[in-house]
Amino acid sequence: MFPAEFDYTAPATIDEAIRLLQQRDDAKILAGGHSLLPAMKLRLMTPAMLVDIGKIPELRGIEIDGSLRLGAMTTYRMVLDSQAACSRLPILVDSISKIGDKQVRNMGTVGGSLAHADPAADLTAVMLALDARLTARGPNGERTIAIDDFFVDMLMTALDPAELLTRIEIPLPQGRAGTAYAKFAHPASGYAVVGVAALLSLATDGTVQDCRIGVTGAGPKAQRARAAEDALRGQQPTADRLADAAQQAADGLDILGDIFASADYRANLVRVYTRRALEQAAARAG
């Protein structure tokens, strides 16, 4: 299968990429290509131009001190190879090690996944739970986008057409905190039928100080399970309290059904996988 014809360019700098995107409103950015190229081969997408950002060195790399900063073109493999990142945020191992397969993780990128905003992607929910801050550069310079404002709709983000996602910054949880991701993977594709990412941080008295829950797969875009988060704040993270909160995880969410899983079934999966993610996060919070 061949994609439809397109022009191709591989700029060496971010600014050159932005200039190209400004010149051509029919262009699309090529990152790792493991969502875009399959879609182009099926002619689901037919961009007239690809701007390959794979040859811009400054977009790749991992820095970690008070926060974890990932260049947008950092591959899944690079994240899994980073002991420092994986030990501080085991949720990255939970989620990324289950994306595609080894070869897909060798090519697929963190920024590519977020900018593509597939409704069943894993990292969308993970970044919601981790309260990531995204940096984008466009013709008018750089801006920061809170992850809560980033996902707009199915395959739609807050990025402008000539803007490039350059960096993902994740605050490292301080003190007693735990993260976890649990997913019900589609048995054929491996994509999340439902995936739930959870961050729990505990106060000195052991009660839940903060809780963020990201849900993917259930609806048109990744969403926060705010009702469950609110139910947990101030509570002791006992098995009963976590299960009670998880019962509210689907409340207020936009949930879709398809031939594989009805909306009701997906809502149930959201509750079950929220409980599992919360239990794991609580265990890791220690």
Next chain:
Amino acid sequence: MEITVTVNGKTSTHNVPPRMLLVHYLREVLGLTGTHVGCDTSQCGACVVLKDGISVKSCTVLAVQCDGANIVTVEGLAVNGNLHPVQEGFWEEHGLQCGFCTPGVMMAAYQILQDNPNPSEEEIRAGLEGSLCRCTGYHNIVRAVKYAAEKMKAAPAGQTPTAVAAGSGEAVP
């Protein structure tokens, strides 16, 4: 678009359309038909090759993305006509039946052993998650990789294929 690619140690320059996939470049432009097109949807792993030392599915990479890259295909595994330990393992342990998936599985196996020279059976199976074989049920494939691991431990100097060595500037033993 003009690209210069090193494949199995040999560098050449060709003019290719941007939409040409790496697997078609290898098979149709270079005539290296060892790399197979299986599912053509990045599921099956029959088309796995190494790009700059990392295993990729060549049906989901554009040839133009490989401008300046070092590619190794199954044809590049053998050193001076001697089978690479991974190939020898598939021969000795009968790690194939129809053989269609084999070139891709071998390249995936090569990467498994680069990442972890002493993998457990579980780690081999996990490492082969991106490769589908419809004949063997994987048991003999896993044995073949295990065989290669033992062989490479015994004679580590012989493990670098000509092509990888040429690309990385290492001397070929």
